[in-house]
Amino acid sequence: MSTETLKQREEHIRESWVKAMEARIVRDELQKCYKYEGVNNIETCHDLAQKYISMIRDNKVKGYKIIDEE
Known part of the structure; x- marks a missing residue:
């Protein structure tokens, strides 16, 4: 594999994880809201x-390689 392909893969995975962590932060805030609002x-x-x-639908951690599902 070329160096460019590896960099693209790492960037894609990093972005995917960042989005997943953002969803986790929103979930934690939602739990706090439920607790305090009663x-x-x-x-x-x-x-x-x-x-x-909407975030858990869209921000799933996905692999780099796309496999056709038939």
Whole structure:
């Protein structure tokens, strides 16, 4: 493998992990919100919960190689 390919692979994996860690931070903030808001957590934490849901859909750790699934 060429050096350029290895650099691209490392960059792709690094970006994927950063996005996954961002989702983890949002999850931790959501847990704090649920804990502190108590009964009102559904109304107060709704935006944070929606953000977390979208992040776990999009920010999965993916490998570099793409395999066709048929």
